[in-house]
Amino acid sequence: MDAYKKAISLLKDSTSFYTIAVNMAGEYFYVSQNYDDNFRVNFDTLLGKPFYSTLHEDDIKICEEVGAQCFAEPDKLFPATLRKHDGNGGYVITQWEIKAIMNENGQPEGVFCIGYNITKFMNTEEELLSARSEIEAxxxxxxxxxxxxxxxxxxxxxxxxxxxxxxxxxxxxxxxxxxxxxxxxxxxxxxxxxxxxxxxxxxxx
Missing domain, CATH: 1.10.287 (Helix Hairpins)
Known part of the structure; x- marks a missing residue:
């Protein structure tokens, strides 16, 4: 449990990375300022809000599946690519590393996640694929x-x-x-x- 607290302390002021923690009820119990600023949209803060409030509805299942993997193997990090509401009717594509938070008795308390924005990278990849298709045509x-x-x-x-x-x-x-x-x-x-x-x-x- 101390490891994720150290990560929070290290990255709390980062403008490149997002750090969040979600409890077993599916609610945020920690959000970094960078994450809150970018994804709270219609909320004053995301603290206490359901994790799915920021997500594309099709990506909720991904979180549930990755969460189950985390609790099955709590010593491992698991990746996830998730779309987040950008507040303008579109989505930001984000990449995450997710790990289970376990208490001193080995019981799960939630998940800790570190993420970053990969929208530009994905858009560039799509443009390259489109250009390749045009060349082939x-x-x-x-x-x-x-x-x-x-x-x-x-x-x-x-x-x-x-x-x-x-x-x-x-x-x-x-x-x-x-x-x-x-x-x-x-x-x-x-x-x-x-x-x-x-x-x-x-x-x-």
Whole structure:
């Protein structure tokens, strides 16, 4: 029991960490000033208030499950990620280490918790995941474009080149031969460009 009191004394003025203690009735019997300032919302103080008053309703069960683990193994710390009301209709994401408080007779008196705000970290992680999804989607579209260029666009170009070659085997006047030559050159240049673009989209993956 003395260990958690030492932790309270050490961190009571911390502006980075939150320290709280909850009794067996599920009420706060200690809250650090930093925690009270950030999460009391509509209360003057959280002292004596139910622990779930600060929580997202879906996270109450997490606290109950972790609390049971703490009492089953009172010498261990157990982690929990919990969403707390921010007072503006949203939530602050917090990370906690939780430990059972036992009296001199080995009976549970509550839990002691040390936590901190990880909202920025989680938001950054979500942004990175979103960016990765966008990149993967873009790569998928590039592959699709490459396939279309390789199979759907080059085929008619190849047909045009073939038709020009066939045309050149027939009797053409000088003007028609010149036109056929220019068409052949343009079609071959277009084929090379399409191949280069296809290779580029393939390299992008």
């Amino acid at each position: 873009a790569n998928g579209k590039l592959s699709e474009i490459g396939f279309m260029q390789s199979h759907m666009v080059r085929k008619p170009v190849a047909n045009i080149i073939g038709l020009i070659a066939l045309l050149n085997t027939t009797q053409l006047n000088a003007n028609a031969k010149n036109i056929a030559k220019m068409l052949d050159q343009s079609a071959k240049e277009l084929d090379v460009m399409i191949k280069l673009m296809t290779d580029k989209t393939s390299d992008g993956n």
